[in-house]
Amino acid sequence: MFPIELAGVGFRPDGQCVLSGIDLQLDGDGISILLGPNGVGKTVLLRMIAGLQPVSEGRLTWGAASRPDEAVAMVFQQPMILRASVLDNAALGMKPLAFGRRERRRRAHEMLERVGLADRAADSARLLSGGERQRLALARAWAVQPRLLLLDEPTASLDPSAVDAVEDIIRGIRTDGCKVLMTTHNLGQATRLADDVIFLADGRVQEHAPARQFFARPRSNAARRFIQAELPWRIRFDE
């Protein structure tokens, strides 16, 4: 299903240009981070790749196919938490798959152990904290053994220790052989997690570069300004 290729992809709700001429190629490993100012279309791009937003302009292909042939999972900023136990929530994503109930519960329990929530398995999921909810959502996504995991600002509004725990899980998912594509506004997090960075501005991909290169020598002025504004104490570029 890789590389995922977007060619000339655009999004213009009610004539207003949000994305225009997006050309992007995603390979099947590592963590790619989508960066860019608010409203630039990062979430729209994720939703297009997840199949939630139809691609009305341009082309999205998965290898040679028009749709993915392996599992794709997505975790949202505010994940869906059902009025059920933590275990039932973790097992939910496997319901459409060909697993029996016992197998679903076994795998869900295994994932809860990996994200450190096994001791809360029988508790009501609605009583979890924000950080625990996000870990539960990651366990639910991980349980379907996705080949691609899309994360839409998964640590927004979490405290530093919860962010740390979520980042550890994301690294674990990558180590498991899953490609991760994630949006964030936290540049510190991007430097810690990213293998490559896709920088969006003015509705276009301004840069797609290895993370080290992007943060040391951003090519576009928009990326320079964005990084300098967010991490002024860390980054000094040669003028």
Added chain:
Amino acid sequence: MIDTLFAALRLLGSFDRTLVDIVWLSLRVSLTAVVLGALIGLPLGAWLAVAEFRGRNLLVVLVNGLMGLPSVVVGVVVYLALSRSGPFGSLGLLFSPGAMVIAQMMLVVPLIAALTRPIVEDAWREYAPELRVMGFSRGQSMQTLIHDCRHSLLVALLAGIGRAMSEVGAVMIVGGNIDHVTRVMTTAIALETSKGDLPLAIALGIVLMAVVLALNAAAFHIRRWAMRRYA
């Protein structure tokens, strides 16, 4: 007036055989109608919440409108369908508890469906993106949403029970109010009052109120427990 009330309480205290039979038949007929009605009404309401098709809004308005369906109209329709010359006359259900279940079910299905739709629709708006990414079919989504909204949907079931137990027109027409066969609380109250046998009518009225209050109290406690358990 006081004498009549005491006579009614004596009937209740002595577990009068006639009274017990009427109450038991009422509960059997109404609860069966609500259970069967819920099996149709809950999925119908959930389907209206998640489905996208031309004419959906028209169907929603129609189902909402049917909430106020007059019970005598349902009674006449079911009577015609089950009468000897009607399409289902060969079943021999007219003037039986089965006919009363069918009539009450026709009254509660639109009520339950109309109350279910907005509750499930709110949840669907919140959960749809994730359920779609997970690959849930429409049926699986409906099942998940009904289960997740189960405590709120108690209100729809309670309304259905209230409607079924309190209606008199439809069961009078299709049941015939036959003593020890199709006589339920509402039809008995109407008959005994017209005959001037007020103690039995009042005793049945007390039982009817007690059943409705008990069901509401149970639903209230279930919801409170659910709020604590699931935040």
